[in-house]
Amino acid sequence: MNTRDRLAHRLALLEGVGLSPAEIDSVVSEIEDFERIVIELEEFSQDTAWISLQAQPTGKKA
């Protein structure tokens, strides 16, 4: 997926929200930052366990 398609795919998540062209430009800039950050954090956390949090019934023991 090229950059333009990828951004379009993300902006589709905002479908129905009447953003102005200026607002869309600003959001796109944020999205590009976010994508870069996630790549960095993915690399940073590679050897870390995935967190698993499961709610247990309160006051009960196995």
Added chain:
Amino acid sequence: MDGEDICELNLTDLAKLLAARELSSAEAVGAALTRLERLEGGLNAFITVLREQALARAKKADEEIARGNYRGPLHGVPVTIKDMFETAGVRTTGGSKILADWIPQTDSALVERLHAAGAIIIGKTNLDEFGHGGSSTLSHFGPVHNPWNIDRIAGGSSGGSAAAVATGIGPLSYGTETGSSVRRPASYCGITGFKPTFGIISRHGSFRGAWSQDHVGLFGRWVKDITLGLDPVAGFDGRDPGSVRQEQPTYAAHLDANVKGLRVGVLRRFLEEVNPEVKQAFDASVKVLAGAGCEIIDIDVAELKYAAMTSMMTSSAESAGVNRRWFRARHQDFVPHVSRGLAAGMTITASEYLTVQRARQRIREALARTYEKIDIIAAPTTGRVAPLLSDGLKGNGDDTRHASYNHSNLLRFPSMLGLPGCSVPCGINIEGMPIGMQLIGNWFADQTVLNAAFAYQSTTDWHFRRPALAGR
């Protein structure tokens, strides 16, 4: 004692006078309201003032105390709360146009507990919209001004609360913190701000910024007041999924300035870009802690380079989830900067959010290992003093977009990880603006943090300094 003198009393002294009936709650509340009305034009610290309700409650408190039914150190004391907390019958806006006229039917957990303790809420303070910001300029109700210089920001998002305490409009205020929203405004406004371990104070009935990072915190002039204000509001509450079971809070009774042997870690590599005046004040403060018997240990936690960006991404995704329905229906009614942030947050995918949480776990593990070698971390609360309003949102100097040794990481990691943190005044710069130092403890080492702050304030007088605006 006239009204101006009453406003100069800290909570510790005010409570003693109220308990001994040497001063009435009606006098204390009346004095705080008078000062509020005198200064509000310059500060814009309040969204709603509860004059009639507060005076009626004060009269009732006086009657109870006269009958011997004294409830404790908050009984009859004028306090303020950030307008994030729901109040039955009183509008609760979150600083937003969306809820500008919303009147809840029930009280938040914090307000329930304040009422039970006999505190008198005199007003609801201004903030960044729903807590999304670090400046208190992103409010539908206009910016909060810093009491030390009204051309400067108060810091956010709990800026109204910090400005109120700094000017003696009640000795105590309650706010919330998702990134740095208690510690930063406390530092900028020259007062003490404390955010406990995640889950210590119930968030039930307060708006969510980002649920896994949101905390309730409080502001006072010094840490002794903080402990008196913390005891009545801490405790388990099953209505808050993050609430933790805990013993009856006794922070005030256990406040102890003896910190001999306390191991204090300093993250020197994160201080390289800090303003020289701030760094100088911090270095002097570390010497004070050393003089109190603390062992100062230089540490490096490289994983913290990723803290600010991890916190920002978590906050963006969670706040987009929280505000999804309002955003879709009324995005144009949000403050524009907040609206853009929510829009971007809504595009974060589930797998991306989980990747961010994995990074958060790595940082958490690194801090857990660090706290095996030290008891608290000391750092400047902020890397600079309160910037000018005209500097805009970049004035805070935050960098949440890059992995680096930028100070922003030290500001953001305590809330992201749920660690207890206290900001204490530790200097005044050449422009007359306050500087703060933060002390960050291990999970549930709240008492250790408070004691270290108490030790510091027992040998320094920065917390006695007042902005000229608060004078007669």
